[in-house]
Amino acid sequence: MTTRRFTRILASAAALATIIGVSACGGSDGNKGALGDADKAELVFWGWDAGNTMKELIADFQKDNPGITVKFNSTGTASNTQTALSNAIAAGKGAPDVVMLEDPTVTQFAVTEDLVDLSSFGAADEASKFVAGPWNKLQYDGKPYAMPIDSGPEMLFYNKAVFDKAGVDGESIKTWDDYYEAAKKVRATGSYMTNNSGSAMEYQPFTAQAWQAGAHPWKVDGEKITIDMTKDAGMKRYIDFQQKLIDEDLINTQVSNWSDEWNRSLNDGSIASLTIGAWMPVNLMNGAPDQTGNWRVAQLPQWKEGEEVFSDDGGSALAITAQSHNQAAAYKFIEYMTLGKGAVTMSQTGTFPCLKSILDDPDFTNPESEANKKVNAFFGGQNVSAVLAEAAKRPVGEFQYLPYNAFAQTQFGDDISPAYNKKIKLEDAFRAYGKSLAEHGTQQGYDVTNEG
Known part of the structure; x- marks a missing residue:
């Protein structure tokens, strides 16, 4: 063919x-x-x-x-x-x-x-x-x-006021285990660490976080595509961690990214953090104006302490x-x-x-520039550009996207959201998602192997 x-x-x-x-x-x-x-x-x-x-x-x-x-x-x-x-x-x-x-x-x-x-x-x-x-x-x-x-290096954005109330030091979150422990403390205050409804709007964060976990949910070699949603080591790491957050009610599974409710939750502090791309500051400034001075940004938590493994979002x-x-x-x-x-x-x-x-230009991270002054004020005086620039220059592993990415994003919501609604386990949802992707790829004329 x-x-x-x-x-x-x-x-x-x-x-x-x-x-x-x-x-x-x-x-x-x-x-x-x-x-x-x-x-x-x-x-x-x-x-x-x-x-x-x-x-x-x-x-x-x-x-x-x-x-x-x-x-x-x-x-x-x-x-x-x-x-x-x-x-x-x-x-x-x-x-x-x-x-x-x-x-x-x-x-x-x-x-x-x-x-x-x-x-x-x-x-x-x-x-x-x-x-x-x-x-x-x-x-x-x-x-x-x-x-x-x-560029959109994946970052951890967090509401320091909510974290302080929960007794969490955002700068001390170095690993995903640290993140999990912080999520329990934040939940005890009535807020959620973050949100994830498994909708199509969470597809891009999924790819970024799976990427950082070392996952290869699909591999594309010309006309040949191999899909492995549940056996791949990185995917298992990602799925197990997300399932734990779902089971323990540590994330708001009813709110989708970019919805009105999402902005309201960011604005009232009921969602306390986001792992999302470095392009997020202006969106936070527009969507959560009542939290001016409270938000901060930090490097993405690592799966192993001391590592510097990053990914790109968007x-x-x-x-x-x-x-x-x-x-x-x-x-x-x-x-x-x-x-x-x-x-x-x-x-x-x-x-x-x-x-x-x-x-690398000092002007980009200059806290006295007019553009940076406005952003840094929202982030409590933090030099945001300096933190983001550091992340952008860190190494990333290899990650591919499917040659029918639009379908993959739409289908993600259909197959994955039932797991966040606690109707099925996340592993089963991703298994169904892999089957959907394989069937569509075959219909498009690709030679697709679905390994589970």
Whole structure:
């Protein structure tokens, strides 16, 4: 079976959806080799604009590159972007030149040959400039298919006021055993250490925490996929720990991430901590304003004391679609956004960077900068950027995402949530999840082995 068969299967499914924004696209006719003029082009760029900085970024790029114009089409969310791109692929035309994607979805479009291998532009030579976590997620078959915009090292955020009430020192939580003991003390005060309902919104934290536990729930080798949800040593470690938290009522299993109730619980202190990506500070500031001065951030607990094993949670990247006729100019724009002045601008407006040069720059961690002053005030005067930058530069192990990541996230909620509702054990839920993933992969044309 050739890789192109996957494209046809994916396209057939996507064609059932309403095509979003196809009329305003840059490429057509599945063009695979038109590099175009690197200095003259009209680019179409799809993505979201959480920091409201795209207008400024594009204006600065066009000023430095007067022969290139960039039309930004805001898709609103990462999910909308992925859907729109799938629809353009199904139509065989209408894809943009440059597309913003969440890191875990890049492989999905790389394996179907609908993204450009950026090593042809020298992108592979830039690996050492980025921290390992986000860079590694964008590789397929040993080649980069996107360039990272930001980073999301998994961190421990905690409410010091709640911890103090419980007699817990957040800085002393070095291991997951420490975390467990702290969770019991926090629960005795009436609050929960954290939340997890097993919904699709908890999929990304699951992958990050399983990653840190050394898990390999799936392995992708070209067209061959091996799924091991319950026998893999790292998965067993993750499942056993989560089951203990569920059984002892140490986490709120009724609240999903990003729900209104989640923000209310963070704001009133009934949820006392989160293990989540380094991009979380601004979200906490917006979602829990009544807790100004109370929150802190610390490094992620370790499975063995003294280790420094980390993982990445989330992240976004820029890719060139295979339909683009302006690939050379598109890569110049991507270079500006990920390696050039654009990356600096984004780091100054709330995007957590993945470029080592920015993380190492004293200005980034300067507590007297206006951006840092605002964040540090919410975190009780802590130098937040310094703690986050330290985490971003720590080593991470290898972790893959499935080439049908969107399905994996949606199905996660369907199969895993019953365990958090205490209807079944978590091991059984993950066994069912593995079966769902294997069946879907087989339907998509992959050679899937499900080991349990």
